[in-house]
Amino acid sequence: MFPYQRPRRLRKNETIRRMVRETSLSPDNFIYPLFVTYGKNVRKEIKSMPGCFQESVDRIVKHAKEVYSLGIPAIILFGIPEHKDEIGSEAFNPQGVVQKAIRAIKDKVPGLYVITDVCMCEYTSHGHCGIIEGSDVKNDPTLELLAQEALSHAKAGADMVAPSDMMDGRVEAIRTALDDEGFIETPIMSYAAKYASAFYGPFREAAESVPQFGDRRSYQMDPANRREAVKEVALDIEEGADIVMVKPAMTYLDVISDIKEHFSLPVAAYNVSGEYSVIKAAAKMGWIDEERAMMEVLTSIKRAGADIILTYFAKDAAKVLNR
Ligand code: PBG
Numbered sequence: 001m002f003p004y005q006r007p008r009r010l011r012k013n014e015t016i017r018r019m020v021r022e023t024s025l026s027p028d029n030f031i032y033p034l035f036v037t038y039g040k041n042v043r044k045e046i047k048s049m050p051g052c053f054q055e056s057v058d059r060i061v062k063h064a065k066e067v068y069s070l071g072i073p074a075i076i077l078f079g080i081p082e083h084k085d086e087i088g089s090e091a092f093n094p095q096g097v098v099q100k101a102i103r104a105i106k107d108k109v110p111g112l113y114v115i116t117d118v119c120m121c122e123y124t125s126h127g128h129c130g131i132i133e134g135s136d137v138k139n140d141p142t143l144e145l146l147a148q149e150a151l152s153h154a155k156a157g158a159d160m161v162a163p164s165d166m167m168d169g170r171v172e173a174i175r176t177a178l179d180d181e182g183f184i185e186t187p188i189m190s191y192a193a194k195y196a197s198a199f200y201g202p203f204r205e206a207a208e209s210v211p212q213f214g215d216r217r218s219y220q221m222d223p224a225n226r227r228e229a230v231k232e233v234a235l236d237i238e239e240g241a242d243i244v245m246v247k248p249a250m251t252y253l254d255v256i257s258d259i260k261e262h263f264s265l266p267v268a269a270y271n272v273s274g275e276y277s278v279i280k281a282a283a284k285m286g287w288i289d290e291e292r293a294m295m296e297v298l299t300s301i302k303r304a305g306a307d308i309i310l311t312y313f314a315k316d317a318a319k320v321l322n323r
Contacts, residue, residue: 023303025295027071027321031115031268032314034067034075035206036060036101038082048202049273050280052312054080057100064105064112070318074113076162076310077101078207081123087131088123092148099156106157115189116153118146118163118174127204127211129165129219137219142167147177154183162245164191166219171239187242189268193229193255194247196220199274206273229255230262237265243308248272250297253304260305269306271297276312291320 010020035046035054042056055063067075079098081090090096102114120142121129130142142165150161151174161178163170171190178186196217204210221228229252233244244263246256247270260267279297283290294313301309311317 027318030314031074031310037080046206068112076115084125088120091123092152102156115160116158119165121209143173147173150174162189175240189243190236190241192233192236192244202277203273249301256304266307268308271311
């Protein structure tokens with residue numbers, strides 16, 4: 001075929017490259033994670049995640065305005081409560097940090113779509129995502145707590161809830177609890193294929209949710225498994241999930257692609273803390289071009305099949321895209 005076929009013809013200049021580009025990013029694709037903590041006028045940078053903060057409700061409202069003004073449609077909220085206990089009761093306290101933040105943000109920035117992370121690990125003294133018996137994380141008793149937590153978020157005005165605990169049956173438990181109380185229109189985005197990943201390290205500092213013993217491998221997925229992700233997603237869809245998520249993103253692009261092929265629901269991917277921090281760190285060392293690396297990573301996640309990307313880069317990337 002050479003010299004008749006010369007693929008370089010379509011790479012000649014930016015105009016033609018733009019015309020044949022297969023994947024495009026938009027701020028519409030992003031969800032920006034925010035960490036809400038107790039107190040007043042708190043804005044504490046997370047050391048391992050430069051540019052990300054733990055913020056009190058008053059400060060998070062300002063931050064939410066900034067996110068909205070960049071054209072990012074949604075945030076996902078994580079809470080750092082003042083008190084933790086065995087069953088994570090702050091998770092479903094109507095006066096908890098997340099519940100307060102939802103009300104304040106919906107009041108001041110009503111156009112911003114507020115999603116909440118539903119999990120126990122930020123609220124339990126042991127740092128696990130469920131109820132502990134001995135050294136075991138008990139599945140079924142945890143479902144009731146997760147359902148209460150999701151319901152309290154919906155009551156506070158959350159637009160969507162996102163369970164990240166990986167207990168079996170939690171989507172159904174949450175769907176039932178929401179429907180019983182009339183929240184039939186509140187969608188569930190499930191962290192459907194969530195792997196036991198080393199890349200959550202910086203987040204656990206951010207959310208103060210390091211497990212006090214053991215690890216999460218008895219509930220989060222084994223990184224070696226690909227077909228199992230299809231099973232997990234199928235189950236969550238049966239249980240009523242509206243959007244399914246793969247997490248992390250960069251090391252699971254094959255899984256994102258599989259889920260996109262197999263199902264017709266919107267697919268989300270979580271570009272997690274460690275994926276963010278390694279780029280930040282390498283850029284700080286002068287080893288990579290931060291902006292190019294960021295855009296390449298986000299484009300790859302979209303190209304693999306993600307419709308929605310949860311990312312700490314959302315603001316930086318939106319600024320690039322809005323230029
Ligand atoms: C809570 C939760 C975690 C993340 C999102 N929700 C941490 C974990 O499972 O340990 C990770 C997010 C990130 O690393 O950016 N279960």
